[in-house]
Amino acid sequence: MAVTETQIVELVDAFYAKIRADSVLGPVFDRAIAPESWPVHLAKMYDFWSSVMLTTGRYKGNPLGTHFKVEGLQPEMFARWLGLFNATAGELFPPEIAEDFRVKSERIAESLKLGLFFRPELGLMIRPSS
Ligand code: HEM
Numbered sequence: 005m006a007v008t009e010t011q012i013v014e015l016v017d018a019f020y021a022k023i024r025a026d027s028v029l030g031p032v033f034d035r036a037i038a039p040e041s042w043p044v045h046l047a048k049m050y051d052f053w054s055s056v057m058l059t060t061g062r063y064k065g066n067p068l069g070t071h072f073k074v075e076g077l078q079p080e081m082f083a084r085w086l087g088l089f090n091a092t093a094g095e096l097f098p099p100e101i102a103e104d105f106r107v108k109s110e111r112i113a114e115s116l117k118l119g120l121f122f123r124p125e126l127g128l129m130i131r132p133s134s
Contacts, residue, residue: 006057007057007104011097011101012057014096015092015105016046018096020049022091023085026084029081029084029088031076032074032075048065051063056112057104067116068119068120071116072120082113082116090105090106090109093105
């Protein structure tokens with residue numbers, strides 16, 4: 005059973021509502037994304053998850069490079085991010101689809117964490133210059 009684009013929009017909207025209300029992650033996102041820029045961020049995340057789950061290729065970005073610029077990002081925050089993400093997927097979807105999101109989100113989180121904190125020299129090559 006494949007996830008639909010509509011379900012991806014529901015997941016992203018519900019997840020970032022939780023993120024913005026979170027005492028640890030909320031402030032990190034507030035610093036990085038101005039209130040009027042949230043629709044742009046959400047649209048990017050619909051594209052990202054559409055590319056990951058449905059291989060639509062709609063997302064054209066550089067997640068590792070972007071996260072190098074996120075002020076206050078700490079390695080321990082990934083477990084919290086994943087906790088909220090998987091709780092949201094579990095609330096919205098049947099177990100099979102929620103599990104698919106869990107596996108993929110954990111794999112991507114791990115590779116971001118490795119790139120950011122355990123191979124920081126990568127930032128010299130891919131960090132955007134601005
Ligand atoms: C501790 C965990 C995380 C924090 C605090 C965090 C924070 C952020 C912030 C603040 C932005 C917006 C940056 C900007 O526009 O200037 C962002 C963008 C993004 N995040 Fe995360 N993130 C985390 C984990 C993840 C994970 C695990 C994924 C994927 C599974 C992810 C995927 C993305 C993507 C695709 C973007 C858009 C990048 C682009 O601009 O193309 N993030 N994140």
